Amino acid sequence: MQTIDARGLSCPQPVIETKKVLDKKPDAVTVQVDNISAKENVTRYAKAAGYQVTIEGTEYGWALELSKA
Amino acid sequence: MKRLGKEQYTIMGAGSLFAVLAAILVMLGNPLNMGFCIACFYRDIAGSLGLHSAAVVQYARPEIIGLFLGATAMALFRKEHKSRGGSSPLTRFVISFFVMIGALVFLGCPFRMLLRIGGGDLNAVVALLGFAAGVIAGSLLLNKGFSLGRSYTQGKVEGSLPSIIALALLVVLLFLPALLKFSTAGPGSMHAPILISLAAGAVVGLLAQRTRFCMAGGIRDLFLFRDTTLLLGSVAVIVVALMLTIATGTFKLGFSGQPVAHTDWLWNFLGMGLVGYGSSLLGGCPLRQTILAAEGNTDSAMSVLGMVAGAAFAHNFGLASSGAGATLGGKVAVVLGFALLTLIALLIIRKNNK
Numbered sequence: 407m408q409t410i411d412a413r414g415l416s417c418p419q420p421v422i423e424t425k426k427v428l429d430k431k432p433d434a435v436t437v438q439v440d441n442i443s444a445k446e447n448v449t450r451y452a453k454a455a456g457y458q459v460t461i462e463g464t465e466y467g468w469a470l471e472l473s474k475a
Numbered sequence: 476m477k478r479l480g481k482e483q484y485t486i487m488g489a490g491s492l493f494a495v496l497a498a499i500l501v502m503l504g505n506p507l508n509m510g511f512c513i514a515c516f517y518r519d520i521a522g523s524l525g526l527h528s529a530a531v532v533q534y535a536r537p538e539i540i541g542l543f544l545g546a547t548a549m550a551l552f553r554k555e556h557k558s559r560g561g562s563s564p565l566t567r568f569v570i571s572f573f574v575m576i577g578a579l580v581f582l583g584c585p586f587r588m589l590l591r592i593g594g595g596d597l598n599a600v601v602a603l604l605g606f607a608a609g610v611i612a613g614s615l616l617l618n619k620g621f622s623l624g625r626s627y628t629q630g631k632v633e634g635s636l637p638s639i640i641a642l643a644l645l646v647v648l649l650f651l652p653a654l655l656k657f658s659t660a661g662p663g664s665m666h667a668p669i670l671i672s673l674a675a676g677a678v679v680g681l682l683a684q685r686t687r688f689c690m691a692g693g694i695r696d697l698f699l700f701r702d703t704t705l706l707l708g709s710v711a712v713i714v715v716a717l718m719l720t721i722a723t724g725t726f727k728l729g730f731s732g733q734p735v736a737h738t739d740w741l742w743n744f745l746g747m748g749l750v751g752y753g754s755s756l757l758g759g760c761p762l763r764q765t766i767l768a769a770e771g772n773t774d775s776a777m778s779v780l781g782m783v784a785g786a787a788f789a790h791n792f793g794l795a796s797s798g799a800g801a802t803l804g805g806k807v808a809v810v811l812g813f814a815l816l817t818l819i820a821l822l823i824i825r826k827n828n829k
Contacts, residue, residue, distance in 0.1 A: 414625025416562065416758045416774075418695060422617060425700065442555050443687050450482070451700055 408432060412448070413440040413466055420444040421451050424472075428455050433474050440467030483707050489682040490711030496675040497590055498719040500538070503667035507725060507734035508594040511538060511679065512587035513761040514578035514750075515735075517779070518786035518795075519663050520644070523655045526783065527790035531661025535648045537669050539765070541676020543641035546684040546769035548677075553685075558634025560773030562626040566819060567774050568781035570753045573812035574761065575785030577749030579795035580742055580805045582735055585690035585760045588747060589709055591736065593716025595728035598736050598743050605744035606751040610694040613755025616820045618699065620827045621756065626774055634771030637779070641769075645673070662735055684770065689763040691754035735798065742801035742809070749812050756820060 410427060412420035420439055427435055428451075437452075439445050445468050449459045452472045460471040497510025509515060515532075522533030550556040578584045581602050583591060588606065591599035613621075647654055648669065658664040666672060682688070686708065693706030720726035730738050737743070754760045757778055759767065764782070767775035789795040794805040 414559075414562070414627060415622070416626065417692070418614075418617060418699060418758065419622055421700060441557070441559070446687070447696075450702065450704065454700070454702065 407434050407436060409436045409438065411438050412444055413438050415444065416441070417443050417447050421447045424448050424451060425455075428452065428457065428472070435472045437470040437472065438464075438466065438468075439470060445470065483704055486686045486688060486704060486708040487711040489686045489688055490708035491715040492682065493586075493679055493688075494590070494593065494712045494715035494719060496678060497716065498723065500667045500672060500675055501725070502723065503671055504665055505667050505672075506662045506665045508591045508596060509583075509587055509662065509735060510590060512583050512590075513539070513765060514575055514584035514782065514786070515582075515587060515662070517575070517761070517782045518579060518790070519658075521783050521786040522663060522790070523657065525656055526787035529790040529795070530663075531658050532663040532790070533656040533658045534663045534666055535644060535655050536666070537645070537648065537673035538676035538679075540641045540645045540648070541673040541678075542680040542683070542762075542765050543638050543769045544645075545677035545680025546766045547638040547680075549681045549684040550770040555684075556634070556771050558629040558631055558771045558773070559626045560629045560633060560776075561624075562774045563623040564774055564777040566623060567757060568777045568784070570757055570816060570819070571764065571778040571781030572785035572788070573808075573816060574750050574753035574757070575782040576789055576794055576805070576808045576812055577746045577753065578761070579786065579789040580746030580801050580809050581750070582737065582796055584762070585709075585747075585750065585754070586712075586762055589690065589712040590716050591733070593713050594720045594733075595726045596733040596736055597728070597730045598733060598738055598740065601740045602743045602747035605746070605748035606691075607694050609748040609751025609753075610691050610755045611698050613752045614695045614698050616756065616824065620824050621820050622823065622827060623756070623758075623774075626772070629773060633773055637768040637771075637773070637776040680766065680769065683762060683766045687763070688766075689759045691751060691760040692763065694751070695755055737796050737798055737800040739796070739800045742796070742806060745809050745813075746796075746801070746805075749809050749816075752813065753816055756816065
């Protein structure tokens with residue numbers, strides 16, 4: 407499964423990176439983020455793009471598991 | 476149109492409250508259509524600290540101090556205060572410097588632009604077009620791979636300093652005001668009582684931290700991701716400001732004779748265009764940079780310092796506009812700003828795409 411490392415990136419870059427990958431319609435992607443606005447914005451974008459989001463807390467922040475709804 | 480959810484209602488509520496607080500501050504003494512203006516207030520603070528000597532714009536605006544303290548409190552409460560930094564701090568300083576120049580050529584930050592539109596100032600509508608064009612240009616560069624790089628965790632002291640400095644300024648303002656300069660005429664002399672300004676700033680800080688309110692982000696998210704969440708906050712500011720200026724009798728539709736404004740449409744467009752362009756590259760408007768700095772983001776703290784330095788330069792070198800219009804120096808600085816920011820962006824994109 408593909409992983410996007412968006413740690414340390416400030417918005418909108420985490421969303422841009424996520425969009426680039428979701429535009430290819432993968433079944434599942436993990437996005438690693440470490441700041442709260444990235445977590446919220448990627449989640450919002452993924453939901454709007456028709457993905458389910460499971461959020462898991464990690465030592466660096468959050469791992470967002472996106473899967474086709 | 477998608478159905479509105481909790482997030483959307485929250486940010487519209489916050490934007491509406493911002494406009495109400497702005498109206499109250501104007502009623503209690505702030506200049507017209509300047510209940511809030513992040514750029515103008517940093518310029519006044521720069522003047523109050525003697526970093527420039529334009530006698531009419533010197534005041535240690537408590538709204539800014541309130542923004543810092545409110546946002547810091549909310550971030551601590553929500554366990555979102557994190558010391559971070561190291562994402563091209565000096566580049567951010569330079570970009571923010573020119574964001575401030577652009578704002579002072581227009582005479583307002585994005586926040587005041589919304590309030591000016593709400594007051595019927597059509598010059599601000601021209602500026603909005605420029606701002607949107609600037610944000611879109613910056614967004615295109617972001618899509619092409621522009622990035623200021625990753626930030627990293629920093630020590631607690633580093634990320635706490637922005638709020639501590641704000642607190643220190645408050646102590647000086649309240650107990651040692653003789654150290655500061657205060658305008659006796661002009662916009663700097665017009666202000667609401669200190670504690671009310673401080674409280675209004677704190678409320679905006681709390682809510683802006685909570686909602687991630689950002690005017691540049693609103694246009695950017697619509698353009699890049701077809702997401703209107705952030706934009707709804709800005710729309711709420713305009714709508715409520717409009718209702719309140721009509722209700723209080725300060726609404727005045729037109730281009731000429733607007734408070735703290737000029738009618739050089741090209742330079743309103745380009746000045747705010749530069750603000751939008753730079754804000755887009757930075758990842759947020761001056762308000763958002765302030766809130767992020769208060770959350771422990773020292774890259775945004777560098778942006779704040781860049782804006783303060785930009786304001787000082789703008790007045791020391793006659794770049795800031797006045798009611799009479801833009802100055803030659805201001806026009807040159809705006810064109811230079813566009814060229815420099817574009818050069819920086821293209822060099823970074825070329826390196827990132829190698």
